[in-house]
Amino acid sequence: TLFPVKSFGEAIGRLNDSEYGLQAGVFTNSLEKALAAFEAIETGGVIINDVPTYRIDHMPYGGVKASGLSREGLRYAIEDMTEPRIMVINRLESQAVTID
Numbered sequence: 001t002l003f004p005v006k007s008f009g010e011a012i013g014r015l016n017d018s019e020y021g022l023q024a025g026v027f028t029n030s031l032e033k034a035l036a037a038f039e040a041i042e043t044g045g046v047i048i049n050d051v052p053t054y055r056i057d058h059m060p061y062g063g064v065k066a067s068g069l070s071r072e073g074l075r076y077a078i079e080d081m082t083e084p085r086i087m088v089i090n091r092l093e094s095q096a097v098t099i100d
Contacts, residue, residue, distance in 0.1 A: 008033060016042045022063035025052035
């Protein structure tokens with residue numbers, strides 16, 4: 001959605017007033033404003049100088065607020081399909097056993 005604003009701060013405020021927070025697109029020539037936008041905007045991602053629908057597979061893609069609490073992408077798909085496990089073997093040198 002596009003709407004007129006009078007300042008950078010007003011734009012951030014109006015954006016954060018939304019109940020949704022998937023991704024935002026910010027167009028600026030200022031690196032300072034790009035970094036400030038990234039820090040201030042309450043979304044799962046901030047795309048600088050491109051549309052908010054920009055996505056590549058290995059990006060963590062997801063939102064906050066009513067836009068969801070999880071992420072999509074290859075890493076997250078793999079994590080969803082696996083079960084992390086751990087095995088710890090704690091041996092004292094006097095109890096060391098050689099396994100062939």
